[in-house]
Structures are given as C-alpha cells and as structure tokens.
Amino acid sequence: MNTRPLVSLLSALLVSSVAWTASAQYGAPPYGGQPGGAYGGQYGGAYGAPYGQPPGPYGGYAYPQKKTQPKSTPLEVGYLYATSVAYGVGTGIWFDALVGIEDPGLQFIAPALLGVAAPVGVYFLDSPPMPRGLPSAIATGMVIGAGQGLGIASYQYVSAPEGKEWGFLGLATAEVIGSTVGGAAGLGFYYLLRPKPQTNMLLASAAVWGSIIGSEFGAAASNGSWGESNDSISLGGLIGFNVATAGAVGLSAAWTPSWNQLAWMWGGLGIGTVVSLPIYLAYIGSDHDPRRGLIAQGAAGTLGIVAGALFLGSPDRSGDVAAGEEDRRDPAFARVLGGSLVPYHGGVAAVVLGELW
Incomplete structure (x- = not known):
C-alpha cells in the first residue's frame, strides 16, 4: 500500500x-x-x-502593520479636564451636604481636594494619549448625565407637594449620580461606535437644543398665570432634552456633522428664534394668550437647526477632524x-x- x-x-x-x-x-x-x-x-x-x-x-x-487610531487633540482633552474639575468640585459639595458640614472653613476642603484629584486622574488616563473621540465621549456623557439629573430634580421641585421637595441635597445627589452614570455611558458609547469629536459635540448640543425648544412648547401648552407654568415648562424641557438626545444618538450612527455644520446649526437656532419674534405683534389687542407664540418660536428654531445642517453648513468631505488624519478603527481580534x-x-x-x- x-x-x-x-x-x-x-x-x-x-x-x-x-x-x-x-x-x-x-x-x-x-x-x-x-x-x-x-x-x-x-x-x-x-x-x-x-x-x-x-x-x-x-x-x-x-x-x-497594526492600525492605530489618531490621538486626541489638546482641545479635546481640555474639554475632559474642564468637565472633570466641575465633576470633582460638585462631588465635594454633594459630600458636604450629605454629611451635614456647615462650617465654611470645612466646607472648602472636600470640593478643593476632589476638584484637584479629578483632573489628576484624567492626566494618568491620558498617559499614553487617548485616541481621538474618547475624551470628548466621556466628557459629553458626564455633561448629558448632569443635565438629566438637573432636569429630573427641577421637575420634582416644581411638581412635588409642599414640603416634599428634594431640596439641595436631592439636587446634588441627582447631579452626582447623573454625571457618573453619564460618564460611564459615554465610555461605552465610544467603544460601541467609535464616534468622532463632532459626533460628541452633536449629542451635547442636541441636549441643549431639546431643553430650549421643549421648554418653549411646555410654556405654550400652559394655562393660567405665568407662575403656574413652571410645571409645564420643566416637564417640556425634560421631555425635549431626552427626545433630542435620543434622536442625536440614533442619527450619529449614520451621519457625522462637520464643525462648520455644528456652528450653523447653533446659528440656525438663533436666527429662527429671532426671526419669529414679530409673531407677538399679532397678539397686541388680542384676547389670545401670547404664550402660544412660543409654539412658532420653537418650530422656527427647530427649522433653523435643520437648515443649518442641510443648507447653511458645509460638510467635511474628508470626514476627518483635520487634514491628513486617517479614519482608522481597531482591527478585529482575528481575521484571515x-x-x-x-x-x-x-x-x-x-x-x-x-x-x-
């Protein structure tokens, strides 16, 4: 054989x-x-x-050769440094409120220590330098989380029965929890989608836009005296905050704006808000509630944002933050x-x- x-x-x-x-x-x-x-x-x-x-x-x-992502810029890391300082100081203030420290001399210690410790932690996190998009993803997550905590605490304050408000400790707790969870979510968002800094700025901007426009619609939907509109304004702002943020997250999976487009989206919001001001002239001598004019302002601001992205702003044809940078992603664990x-x-x-x- x-x-x-x-x-x-x-x-x-x-x-x-x-x-x-x-x-x-x-x-x-x-x-x-x-x-x-x-x-x-x-x-x-x-x-x-x-x-x-x-x-x-x-x-x-x-x-x-093994591919590597471009490193983050000093401006992007500076964004995280500034956010970390605010986080550290805010956490120190929350700690003082939690343990009941009232002496002005002692109240200064925790915010000062944590306000320094947080950026020191960023320094070690950035050694070696973090890849592009990671610092702004963490910072944006912390900002959005803090905004969420502020929105929830504000609505609870204006809608709770008298004597049932959370007070300052409740507000500080909501801020610390929100920013901590938001920072972790930003880290996960980066490793899931590898966003560019423009995408992270889109998310942060959308949260602000949603709060403004939602508050306008909430005020327009209110009745009675202006003092009785707080509930509607706070609820509208909270809803707009979450709807706009969720929409921006979904949009970021298919579209990345340029810096010029982001600037024009902010400009479009301002232009739409100003251009719609004459609507209030129609309420002079009218029996209609002028608060309804905020509907027109909210709609005009929304259209201005869309116009800034589609018509006024110039897209980045290269798809990169700066010329010469390559859009590289981490390779798969194994491939043939x-x-x-x-x-x-x-x-x-x-x-x-x-x-x-």
Missing part, C-alpha cells in the same frame, strides 16, 4: 498550522529564520504571495488575510496568513 499521498497530506496540514502560528503571532516568515524561508526566496513570485496580492518583501509574504501554496517535499502545502491582536 502506497502511503506517500497520506503522509504528504498530513505534512501539508502540519505546515499550514505552523505557518499560521508564525505569521499571526510573530510576524515572521514561517520557514526558518531567513527572509523568504526555505522556499520563499525561490518561489516567492510564483507561490509565496497570497492570492490577489503582489509578492511581499520577504519571499512573497506581506505582513500588515489570504493564503498561498508552497512546494513541500514532493508535494504542495497550503499556507494561510492571518492576524491575531
């Missing part, structure tokens, strides 16, 4: 396994330590290159790059090339 074909087949499988391990883990030619290996230099042009690729510099094998055939002791061996990170 001729066992040579079977031995050749088993040898080919063994060689393939060794080739995969060497190319994936060490980035070196799989045969020996010499460039091109035992057969790479001789057969590199014919067999050594993976299918669909030109021969590489080492006997036909091309070993890819190609394969090739090499002669092996009277037969042919299959070689598979891949990456493990």
